[in-house]
Amino acid sequence: MAFFFAQFLTGLANAAALFLVASGLSLIFGVTRIVNFAHGSLYMLGAFIGVTLMNLLPGHFGFWGAILLTGLAVGAIGAFIEMVVLRPIYRAPELFQLVATFGVILVIQDLALMIWGAEDRLGPRAPGLRGVWRIFGEPVPKYDIILIAITPFILFALWYLINRTRLGVLVRAATQDREMVGALGVNQAWLFTGVFALGSALAGWGGALQLPKGGADLLMDFNIIGAVFVVVVIGGMGSLPGAFIASVLISVLSVFGVTYLPQSTLVLMFVVMAIVLIVRPYGLLGREEVAGEHGQVGAPEQPIRPYGPTGRALVAALLAVLAALPFVAEQFVLTLTIDMIVFALFAASLHFILGTGGLVSFGHAAFFGGGAYAAALLVFHTDTPMELAFLFAPLAAGLLALGIGWFCIRLTGVYFAMLTLAFSQLVWSLAFQWRGVTRGDDGLVNIWPADWLNSPEAYYYFTLALGVGGILFLRHVIHAPFGYALRAGRDSPRQAEATGIDVKRVQYVAFALAGAMAGLAGGIFVFSKGSVFPTELEIAASFDALIVVFLGGVKTLAGGVVGAGFMTVVEDWLTRLEYWRLLLGLLIIAVVIIAPEGIVGSLRSLWMRIRGTNDEVAK
């Protein structure tokens, strides 16, 4: 019993940092409607800045002073990010904002690497709080008790700020109607900056406060963001008490998980989330609301149509070149082209659900990696023939999408995005922690194709046939009545329902189809590499696909494919540099701000402008 209680206290103490980060994220979302994916990065910065300051400043005052200063410093960094990156794109569709914050993640990762190096830092102990107190005979670290005592005060202070001060009133008003708040004489630009700074400061404090229990390392950003999303989804978006309850719930469960189910600590969190969402789709204390806009805000897109003769000729020419490639190119070019085709199919499947379906999925890697793992597991454990295992990749990914979609399709916008991300983290944690089956981060190796495909040329043609076939199939679906129904549901769900389309069902099927196609890409991938690792399921992998779709252009059909080609080449070139993440991050942010239509979209606008002026001249 005493042990039980001590475990419970540890969970409560762990909840402190999680709650700080989650409340910051929730606060920022409430006002700006931006899901700040870089929030984990701000938490990481808090930890690193905290360590540095604690080493500089001595004693009691130094320790607590360092924590205070860390929050202020991270708040200032947040304000800078808001002014430079987000201010120009508040009116852009939410996907752009999310991609921009992902660019920020990359930039911060490399900056942290530059400044603090790759080595993990151990957090200093809090002066005067090094030992333990005995509670019912069980040792409980003194610092844990302090954290447990502090957290309710932070919750109360935030609650007071939001509910009892003028600033809080303005913030809540802006959450509902920013423009009206501006028309009443409030400079909402500064209000936004202020809220972003406060939310960032909270993340920074979270990072600094957890130092004596943990430390600072370069993986903290992605490690916490999954948990934070789970907390925010369980608690209800925008609800501070909800975030608090969910933080405690998740932290306490993790502590017990470590003791009783050490193999499933990561999975446990997502299981809890799934259960909560079945009962309450908008979280424990959340309210049903249209959270953020869908991916299709902004100028209405051009009507899509099948390619005309010029387009077909171009595609045919491209295919001819690809088909002739093995006769002229070196082997590394073939390998790079296989990567490109795999990535193009993966991106096309994401584009299908995101661009055509209007569902911004942040966990698409679950299906790519899921397909790859499905095939690899069969080969690895049962020596299944490659052909059969390969067929299993899209099948398993499609089934996985049916399962995940059952939870996610009910939600829209940001909720959908966060939930898909959380589920992909669930799949990742299975691959990572279920070592008996998946071998964890050792990965599954020696997954080679059948003999008749075991030459680079043969596998190249195999990839070309299936990859291009998959992409053309998706295009065909988009131009079929099913695609029309999907787009109708995206652009005007109510109108679509009124005309007899079962929007959710159409989206569900589309989600499964997108998952199966991503799984097909994963299947091609695993046999071309001969191995698969949990990295294929990481958040970063999902984001790669999002960035590709975004770079290519969300509102264009060829966007995914063009973006993938571009990205494969750029990455191949960039990754040779030491700080390639920094460059890629800056590139992404620049594209979001300067050319938000993406490559294909910008080219088309340019083309239209040229042709448009010619027309006018002709008149």
Next chain:
Amino acid sequence: MLNVNDIHSYYGKAHILGGLSFEVKRGEVLALLGRNGAGKSTAMKSVMQLVRPREGSVSFQGQELVGKPAFRVAKTGIGYVPEDRRIFSDLTVLENLEVGRQPPRDGAPAWTVEQLFDIFPNLAERRTNRGKQLSGGEQQMLTIGRTLMGNPLLLLLDEPSEGIAPVIVEEMAETILKLKSEGLTVMISEQNLHFARAVADRAIIIEGGEKKFDGSFAELEAHPEIRDAYLSV
């Protein structure tokens, strides 16, 4: 006081205002009349810079407003009450008023919450209710009260009589006259000629984003053909 000079405003590619000009004089109540879609709301939003005119100028007490953000326009002393009320439905009546609160302004009546409750006694009873719990009429009063908390010199009221009960419309007319007597300059947009005549000193009629009439109600009365052409349904 307010000079709108040859403004052109667009919604996307739709040309809503095609060179609209008018003037609001200090101390008067001006009625902007016209049918649905004539451009009345766009004219008001163009003054507030919620819709940015692509051409022309809007000057208030000699200050050019075009290109300023809406909050700066509000700070020059223009209060805007939107047609669809746009109260903050999750905030209480008191909190809604708080959002509008600005420091007192020279030459403008300075409002306190209690003074507003004198004018709108219904709101006083509901001060801790949330916006969404109010009736249509109460919401209309709250949106006006909220804007008054900014102590404006000029009040823009977009269709104040729309969607509220006839009894309340009468109260609304009295309120506007009371505001005028406090020294406020008011511009209302209306489709209800009867209501406009009861409160306004002068009328402007717009149609298709252009001004078709500018004069007193007596003049308007003398030319029934104008009323028939631009106001009757």
